[in-house]
Amino acid sequence: MELHESTQDGVTIIAPKGNINRATSPELQARLGPMVEEGRSVVVDLSEAATVSSAGLRVMFIIAKAAGENSKFVLASPNEMVADILNVTGFASLITVKDDVESAISYVNSQ
Amino acid sequence: MALLDFTLPSSIEELQSVADRVDAVAEQQGWSQKAVFALQVTLDEWLSNVITYSLREDTSQSIRVVVEESGQEVVTQVEDHGEPFDPSGKVVPETLDETLSGRREGGMGLFVMHHLLSGISYERQDNRNIVTLRISL
Numbered sequence: 001m002e003l004h005e006s007t008q009d010g011v012t013i014i015a016p017k018g019n020i021n022r023a024t025s026p027e028l029q030a031r032l033g034p035m036v037e038e039g040r041s042v043v044v045d046l047s048e049a050a051t052v053s054s055a056g057l058r059v060m061f062i063i064a065k066a067a068g069e070n071s072k073f074v075l076a077s078p079n080e081m082v083a084d085i086l087n088v089t090g091f092a093s094l095i096t097v098k099d100d101v102e103s104a105i106s107y108v109n110s111q
Numbered sequence: 112m113a114l115l116d117f118t119l120p121s122s123i124e125e126l127q128s129v130a131d132r133v134d135a136v137a138e139q140q141g142w143s144q145k146a147v148f149a150l151q152v153t154l155d156e157w158l159s160n161v162i163t164y165s166l167r168e169d170t171s172q173s174i175r176v177v178v179e180e181s182g183q184e185v186v187t188q189v190e191d192h193g194e195p196f197d198p199s200g201k202v203v204p205e206t207l208d209e210t211l212s213g214r215r216e217g218g219m220g221l222f223v224m225h226h227l228l229s230g231i232s233y234e235r236q237d238n239r240n241i242v243t244l245r246i247s248l
Contacts (some may be wrong), residue, residue: 001127019134019151022159023126050134051148053155054220081148088226089219 001049003031011041011105017048020056029059036067043104047077057091064095072111076104114140115178119158121166121191126158129176140180142248149227149246150178150185156220157189157198157242165193165240180248184229187244196240198224199233 001024004015012035016028035042044060046052052060060075067073074096078086086092098104114136119125130151137147158174166172175190198221224231230245 019127019130019155021126021130021151021155022123023130023155050144051151051155053152053159054223055155055159057219079144079148081145085152085223085226089223 001027003028004048008101009105009109011043011108013043013045013101013105015045015048018050020049020052020059022053022055025053025055025059028056029062032059032063032073033066036063036071036073039071041072041108042067042074043101043108044073044075045077045101045104046075046079046082047101049079049082052078052082052085054089057085057089060095061091072108074098074104074108076101113177113179115176118173118175120170121162121168121172121174121193122170123159123162123168126155126162129154129158133178136178142185146185146246146248150187150244153224153227153244153246154187154189156224157244160196160198160220161189161191161193161240165191165196167193183248185246185248187246189240189242189244191240192238193240195235197233197235198242199231 001016001018001020006013020028032042064073076098077100078097086097098107115132119129133151161174162168172192177188179186228244229247232243234241
């Protein structure tokens with residue numbers, strides 16, 4: 001997994017590329033944790049994330065919970081298989097998921 | 112002949128090299144993204160489970176992984192010498208509350224595996240757990 005970072009309209013976009021699995025998810029957690037603690041709004045662009053296993057889901061949930069009321073944390077652009085996993089596990093009802101990065105940014109900035 | 116046949120030490124850090132090997136063989140075989148997704152995720156779930164629970168991260172222990180293509184399926188066999196554990200039974204979907212409170216650690220991984228696999232079987236032979244994961248191509 002590689003992590004690419006960019007900023008658009010005041011929102012930090014983190015784009016993991018490759019497999020978000022038991023071995024790589026701690027790196028994602030270490031990167032996202034301080035951002036949401038600082039109160040930054042973060043969109044995780046999943047368009048290049050080939051896979052997300054339950055270890056990855058767990059990290060997303062921990063971060064979403066840490067973000068709480070102070071910052072916004074939104075997932076965007078999951079591939080068909082990742083979207084399916086988010087749905088069957090029920091995570092899609094706990095974390096905001098948008099179809100693309102643009103709508104995720106609009107959502108964050110409208111809150 | 113197996114497409115992949117290797118052993119890895121019982122360590123979470125090794126899982127990235129497993130993912131890289133799977134990506135390489137998937138590209139070589141031209142498997143669909145859906146099949147590759149199922150193989151990557153189910154192997155990650157099962158190997159994490161074996162390393163953490165059956166082998167308790169004892170890095171002196173090793174796990175054997177064999178991946179083959181058979182007919183319209185990818186068939187993966189995982190063998191370890193850890194505590195007996197049969198993942199093939201029906202999995203009761205845990206509630207998110209149970210998962211997130213950590214009361215049923217590993218339960219979500221098993222649920223995800225059953226969701227993605229076309230078949231899963233278990234044998235206990237000579238003090239080894241042998242789990243076979245089947246994915247439709």
